[in-house]
Amino acid sequence: MLEKTNLKVLDKVVVRFSGDSGDGMQLAGNIFTNVSAGVGNQVSTFPDYPAEIRAPQGSLSGVSGFQVSVGQNVHTPGDRCDVLIAMNPAALKQNVKFLKPGGVIIVDIDSFKEADLKKALFTTDRPFEELGIKAQVVEVPVTSMTKAALDGSGLDAKAVLKCRNIFALGLVCWLFDRPLDSALRHLHNKFAKKPAVYEANAKVIEAGYNYGNNIHASVSTYRIESDEPKPGIYTDINGNTATAWGLIMASEKCGRPLFLGSYPITPATDILYELAKRKDLGVKAIQMEDEIAGVCSAIGASFAGNLAVTSTSGPGLALKSEGIGLAVMAELPLVVIDVQRGGPSTGLPTKTEQTDLMQALYGRNGESPVAVVAAATPTDCFTMAFEAARIAVEHMTPVILLTDAFIGNGSSAWRVPDADEYPEIKVRKVTPDMIAAGWRPYQRDEQSKVRYWALPGTEGAMHRLGGLEKDFVTGAISTDPANHEKMVLTRREKIARIADNIPELEVYGAADSDTLLIGWGGTFGHLMTATDELAAAGKPVAFAHFRYINPLPANALDVIRRYRRVIVAELNTGMFADYLQSKLPGTEILRINKIQGQPFQVAEIVEQVTNYMTQSL
Amino acid sequence: MEDQQYTAASYKSDQSVRWCPGCGDHAILNTLHKAMATLGVPPHMTAVISGIGCSSRLPYYMNTYGFHTIHGRAAAIATGFKNANPEMTVWQISGDGDGLAIGGNHFIHAIRRNIDINIILFNNKIYGLTKGQYSPTSARGFVSKSSPYGTVEDPFIPAELCFGARGTFFARSIDVELATSQEVLVAAARHKGTSVTEILQNCVIFNNGIHNPITDKAVRADRTIHLRHGEKMLFGKDNNRGLVQDGFLLKAVTIGEDGYTIDDVLVHDAHTPSNFLHQQLAMMDGETLPLAIGVIRDVEAPCYDEALTEQVAQVRAKKGFDTLRDMILAGETWTVE
Numbered sequence: 017m018l019e020k021t022n023l024k025v026l027d028k029v030v031v032r033f034s035g036d037s038g039d040g041m042q043l044a045g046n047i048f049t050n051v052s053a054g055v056g057n058q059v060s061t062f063p064d065y066p067a068e069i070r071a072p073q074g075s076l077s078g079v080s081g082f083q084v085s086v087g088q089n090v091h092t093p094g095d096r097c098d099v100l101i102a103m104n105p106a107a108l109k110q111n112v113k114f115l116k117p118g119g120v121i122i123v124d125i126d127s128f129k130e131a132d133l134k135k136a137l138f139t140t141d142r143p144f145e146e147l148g149i150k151a152q153v154v155e156v157p158v159t160s161m162t163k164a165a166l167d168g169s170g171l172d173a174k175a176v177l178k179c180r181n182i183f184a185l186g187l188v189c190w191l192f193d194r195p196l197d198s199a200l201r202h203l204h205n206k207f208a209k210k211p212a213v214y215e216a217n218a219k220v221i222e223a224g225y226n227y228g229n230n231i232h233a234s235v236s237t238y239r240i241e242s243d244e245p246k247p248g249i250y251t252d253i254n255g256n257t258a259t260a261w262g263l264i265m266a267s268e269k270c271g272r273p274l275f276l277g278s279y280p281i282t283p284a285t286d287i288l289y290e291l292a293k294r295k296d297l298g299v300k301a302i303q304m305e306d307e308i309a310g311v312c313s314a315i316g317a318s319f320a321g322n323l324a325v326t327s328t329s330g331p332g333l334a335l336k337s338e339g340i341g342l343a344v345m346a347e348l349p350l351v352v353i354d355v356q357r358g359g360p361s362t363g364l365p366t367k368t369e370q371t372d373l374m375q376a377l378y379g380r381n382g383e384s385p386v387a388v389v390a391a392a393t394p395t396d397c398f399t400m401a402f403e404a405a406r407i408a409v410e411h412m413t414p415v416i417l418l419t420d421a422f423i424g425n426g427s428s429a430w431r432v433p434d435a436d437e438y439p440e441i442k443v444r445k446v447t448p449d450m451i452a453a454g455w456r457p458y459q460r461d462e463q464s465k466v467r468y469w470a471l472p473g474t475e476g477a478m479h480r481l482g483g484l485e486k487d488f489v490t491g492a493i494s495t496d497p498a499n500h501e502k503m504v505l506t507r508r509e510k511i512a513r514i515a516d517n518i519p520e521l522e523v524y525g526a527a528d529s530d531t532l533l534i535g536w537g538g539t540f541g542h543l544m545t546a547t548d549e550l551a552a553a554g555k556p557v558a559f560a561h562f563r564y565i566n567p568l569p570a571n572a573l574d575v576i577r578r579y580r581r582v583i584v585a586e587l588n589t590g591m592f593a594d595y596l597q598s599k600l601p602g603t604e605i606l607r608i609n610k611i612q613g614q615p616f617q618v619a620e621i622v623e624q625v626t627n628y629m630t631q632s633l
Numbered sequence: 634m635e636d637q638q639y640t641a642a643s644y645k646s647d648q649s650v651r652w653c654p655g656c657g658d659h660a661i662l663n664t665l666h667k668a669m670a671t672l673g674v675p676p677h678m679t680a681v682i683s684g685i686g687c688s689s690r691l692p693y694y695m696n697t698y699g700f701h702t703i704h705g706r707a708a709a710i711a712t713g714f715k716n717a718n719p720e721m722t723v724w725q726i727s728g729d730g731d732g733l734a735i736g737g738n739h740f741i742h743a744i745r746r747n748i749d750i751n752i753i754l755f756n757n758k759i760y761g762l763t764k765g766q767y768s769p770t771s772a773r774g775f776v777s778k779s780s781p782y783g784t785v786e787d788p789f790i791p792a793e794l795c796f797g798a799r800g801t802f803f804a805r806s807i808d809v810e811l812a813t814s815q816e817v818l819v820a821a822a823r824h825k826g827t828s829v830t831e832i833l834q835n836c837v838i839f840n841n842g843i844h845n846p847i848t849d850k851a852v853r854a855d856r857t858i859h860l861r862h863g864e865k866m867l868f869g870k871d872n873n874r875g876l877v878q879d880g881f882l883l884k885a886v887t888i889g890e891d892g893y894t895i896d897d898v899l900v901h902d903a904h905t906p907s908n909f910l911h912q913q914l915a916m917m918d919g920e921t922l923p924l925a926i927g928v929i930r931d932v933e934a935p936c937y938d939e940a941l942t943e944q945v946a947q948v949r950a951k952k953g954f955d956t957l958r959d960m961i962l963a964g965e966t967w968t969v970e
Contacts, residue, residue, distance in 0.1 A: 054967045205965055251966045264957045275717050277709075295948040297960055300716055300941060305742040309709035312702070312739075316682070316713030319700055320721065324713070342703050431969075432961050472698040472714075472721055475677045480646070480693050482701030483685075492648065493693065 028058075028087025029240055030094030031188060033181075034111040035103030036073055037066050037080040040181035043206065044101075045082030046427070048188060050252045051198045052086035053429035057240060059086050059252070060394075060541060061427045062093035062615065065366045074127075074135035079110040086192075087240045089548070091393075091541035093426065095617035099191070101184050103127060103158070105143050106136035112147050119151050122187065124158035124180065156227065158183050165223035169216055179220040186224020192240060196225055246431055254427035255394035255419055256286035259327075259353060262401025264297055265433075267323045269402075270409050270441035275322040276301040277313030279332065282365040283421040284355035287327040307332040311339035311352065318348040319481065321471035323405055327353040330372045331362065333416075334379065340414050341380045344507065346481040347458070347467050349408035349415075353401070356420040358613040367613030368422035370537055373591040376416040377566055383504045385511040387411065388566040390418040392540035395430040397423060400563055403518075406441045411514050412466050418565070420587075422615045423538040446470040446477045457481065457491035464517075465510035514567050521569040526556030531629055532579035536562035536592050539616055543585060546621035553622070555629055562592070573599060580633050583608060585621055639673055641666035646696045657808030657834035658688055661755065664811050665691075665724075668818035674722045681724045682711045684731035687762050688755035688834070691726045705736030708743040711750045712937075719938045722822065723750040729770040730760045733789050737769070744798035746937040747826040753818070754791055754831045759840035777839075792915030792929070795829045796908045802828035803915060804928040807848050808835055813859060813926055820928045826936040847919035856919040860927040862903040865895065868923050875899070876914075876922070883913050885922050903931040 031048065033041040042063055053059045064081035071078030085094040096116045102108035104127040115121065133143055140146050144153055162183045166176045182203070189199055200218055207214035253261070267274035278288040278301065291301035300322075304310045311326045318324035328336065333354045343350040356372045358364025376388045387407050391400035397419055404417040446455055446468045457479040460467050470477035479491065487494035488502050523532075525547040535543040540561050547559040560575060562568070576582055576596065584593035585608035593605045608624045610616060644666045652658045669679065679697040683689035685704035692699030698721070702710050711725045725743075732740050732754050743750065759777070760766040766779040770791065774783040795803045802824040804817035814832060821828035833844045847856045858868035858876065866876040873888050875898030886893040903911070911930040917923060954960040 050965070056969065202965070247969050249962065249966050249968050251961060251964065261957060261961070268957060273717065275713065277713050294960070295945045296953045297957065298945055298949060298953075300945065302713075302716060302941075304709065304712070305738055308706060309712070309739055309742070312706040312709035313713030313716070315702070316700075316710035316715075317717035318713075319698075319710070320680075320714040320718035322717040324717070338703055339706065346700070432958060432966065435956065435958060472680055472718055473678060475675075478676055478697050478699075480695070480699035480701065482692070482699075483703055484701065 026087065026240060028085050028090050028094070029099070029192070030083060030085045030097040030116075031099045031101070032081060032083040032097035032111060032114055033101045033184070034079060034081040034107035035181065036107070037068070037070060037078045038073065039080070039103050040178065041080050041082050041103070044181040044185040045084055047185060047199055047202045048194065049084045049086070049427060050202050051189065051194045052084075053250065053252050054198050055195065057086040058088060058090035059084060059427070059429050060090045060093045062422065063425045067364070067366050072135070074104055074106055074132055076106045076110055076136060079107045081111055083114070091544045092615070092618060095619050099188070101188065103180065103184065104136070105133050105138055108143065109136050109138070109147060112149060115151055121149065121151055121153045122184070123153060123155055124184070125155035126157050126159035156187065161223060161227060162220055165220050166216055169219070171212070171216055175213070175216070179216055182217045182220045183224040186221035187228050189221070190225045190228030196221065248431040250429050250431050252427055253395060253398070253430040254286070254425060255391065255397040255423040256284070256355065256425070257290050258395055258397035258430065259391070259401040259417070259419060259424070260287050260290035260294070262398040263291070263323070263325055263351065263405055264294060264299065265398070265438055266402045266405030266441060267299075268435065269438055270323055270405070270443050272321060272323040272409070272443065274299045275314060275317035275324045276327065277304050277310045277317065277324070278302070278327045279304055279307045279310045281307070281329045281332045283357055283424050284327050284329045284332070284353065286424070287353060287355070307335035308339060311336035314350055315339055315343050315346070315348060318343070318350050319346070319472070321469070321473075323351075323409065324349070325351040325353065325405075327355070329355050329357045329365075330359045330375065333372060333375055337380050340386060341382065341384050342483050343414040344380070344384045344386060345483050347412045347507070348481070349412055349469070351401070351404045351408050352414060352416045353404075354416060354418050355424040356418060364613040366421065368420045368538065368587065368615055369611065369613060370418075370420060370539070370587040371591070371611070372418060373565070373588065373595070376418055377595065383508065385508050385566070387413055387415040387511055387514055388418065389415060389564055390537035390562070391423060392537065392561055392563055394423045394426045394428045396540070396563070398430070402438055406439070407514055407517070409441050409443055410466070410517065411464065411510060412444070412469060413511060418537055420538040444468045446474060448476070451476040456489065458486055458488065460506070464513050465506055512567050515570045518564045518569060520571045521560055521562070521575050523575060524559040524561070525551060527558050529556050529558045530579060530633070531557040531581040531583065531625070532576060533557050533559045533625060534562070534576070534582065534584045534596070535559075536565060536586065539585060539587060542616040542618050542621060545618045546625065549618060549622050550625060553626075555626055557625060557629075565592070565595075568599070576600060576603065581628065582606060583625060583628055585616065587611065587616065639670050639675065641670045644669045644676055644679075644696050646694050648693045650694050651690065652687060653838055655837035656687070657757065657836070658691070658755065660808045660811060661753070661814060661832055661834060662691060662694055664814040665753070665818060668815050668822065671815070671819050672822050674822075678720065679722050679724070680714060681726060682707050682714060683726035684736055685762070686728035686731045686760070687836075688726055688728045689731060705731055705734070706739060707731065708736060708739035708752065712743055712746070712748050715748050715750050716938045716941055719749075719942055725750050725752045727752065727754055728761075729754065729756045729758060729768045729791070733769045733791065733794065741794060741798040744795055744800045744827045744829065747801055747934055749825055749827070749936045749938050751821045751828045752830065754829060755834045756791060756831050757834045757836040757840055758788075758843050759836050761836045761839050765839035790916060791829065791831045793912065796912045796915070800829055800930065801826045801932050801934045802928075803911070803930045804828070804830045805833070805915070805924075805926045806830065807833045807844065807857075807926060809848060810926060817928055820931060824931055825939075826934055847924050856923050858917075858923040858925050860901045860903070860914065860925050860929055862901055862928065862931070864901055865898045866901055867898060883917070883922060903928050906932055
């Protein structure tokens, strides 16, 4: 058998599956993730798709990757991997840079023939030498073993080759002592409607697992520590699904039907897919003719009394700007989800970035404030989608929820919450008593400045909304200069007062350090891990992570002022740092920025924070 | 169905109407109030949604739920509204610029989906609110502030777009034809699916008299034909002219001349599924053949909002869940003790 030598007990390991975009690496990675989550590991994944739908087979541009970290204290998919699976030379070439020193590479040696090497632009027939690989390489004949396992199965050659990924998965399951029955269950669910395909994959995964048992070789291996997770029922969830489910929870909690008007766009389309499936919960999700129609149909649904949502990514948000402005003016609840990707323009559609912050805050004509929130992790997408909807309904305003490609596609194990873990959402409906007392469409709650929601179909509450400025008292069209200024200031104040209705900012790590590391949105995992590593290295810092961007939590500026050294780390050129700087003129804000379409690496955060800490204040 | 407790006044808001004196919009507004009273849908069950332009001010003058939105987007907003709240009767008000230029995409897709909304298209062949630029329905060569040497582009014919988008209802009227407008608006509202009612409307300031070659009292009877389902296609001052089939095309004849009798004159069938003849009728421009007013096409077809509601009900009946938690627990989960 493969001897499990050099046994290392680690609190977490990182595995990277890589292959051709048609090789099924995402599926293999997903099943490994789910199986690991099922044995009590924390998991964090990073699917790294190529930009092309199907680049030429075996080419460098067609390589698809899926990285997952499993174990304890897992906040990120890991900077680099302990085990790299490369199904062909192109995958090896593109991914070897992600291997840790001392890591192991597993290759399908059957696909390292001359023609394969050529496609990946190798110039010699010694690929490992050519790449200067010093790591241990385990050469496994994945293709021929898969073919052998399916000999006589009746599947055609193409279908047989499609099972290679599952052979590799079987091997990895063996390497990490993952229970095969759990993997089989996931395969069964995946191929529930194709029993022949399931049977084939079941055979192949066992073949891969047994291969590890039967072949004599030596490979470094790992025992992964499990956590003691909070008791409850768990499922595996990615950020986009969590976003969709958070909206459904909000719909249950406010008693208004959920409506989504959307248009396909990478990497946000999964939200439309999930909500389109949820007709079983009464959700209406419509694929409209364009992004503008997406937001406009949602505005119409909001006027009609639904919890209305539109989902998109950066370029789509640009197209929706005018519509969002209408919802600002009409003071209707609207949730706008922007799963950020690399920009500007079409940019890097499959890659992650935090570059839409300014667009979300300011990308509209006129004085047009909206609430902006951001999700920190894949599972936090659930909470923040709920929060976006809660704020929209309770404050009668558009809310932009910023997630990103990294957390939208990434997945984690998630404890299914009980319904009573989330608060009721208060709908300020126009009541018969209010109508009898002379209700007006722009009548406001004094404390929150929120106007009331007159649901169409209500007798006596007929009213007219629109994009033209309204009289503060009657709601009729008004061009009065003083009234306009009053309305602008009122809409602004209404947004500011949301601060009374959101949680305060928390500080993690060494709260009494003189250094505060700040992040927002999808970088939480990397910054939290960096905070831990800095503490372990004797350089403890405080860490504050923002999920409520506009308005900021009520205590935010006071918290920041407590620190002598303030560092904002973000995946853009400094948008949140600039935003904070405008509110903290006396504070010098240091910056860590990365704009490569990739998440942070923990190591680069640690290094840059350390550099700042060695500079005198 | 008809409920006599509502009168035209029930649908009038308290806002003073701000259109220019002499504008055709006044007449259309009044006929809409009357049509609504005929229909008897309560004001609180009615929504009027508009885009931007002179005509799009109309919702302010309605005592219904109303939404004066942004340029071109009324059809998309009405689509969301109707699907979110299918109990409501939804009207959309757009002009030729709002509906066919900036909003052209939403216009055709609303029609294609056959959402149960009633689109009233005010066609004055000009941009009025922005003070006189040519519109997508202005004729080739039309001189305006933005086309000082005349346009070098052909106009849309709204009916042609409507049929191109597989429209199930198309009617036409003229602002001054009050009775016809009321008649077609009632039919439009009773139609299930997207109805498009084009009303030729006079902009007294920027395009005064643009429809006069057809609508002038002196020529109107000879240059228009009022189509009614099941009736002969007759027109003319003495009602002695008719439309007959001429190969694949239509021809106007005088009964008793050239051997034509009343039996040769076509009977209007608004309900026939094929839009072949409907399109020919709708394309008549008042020059060689009379411009058609009345309900030109009115056919049954599945409408989107109803199909969506039904699909939700079917899915729920088959494998529905009461709560999110139930749905999640029915999927792949594991328990940690």
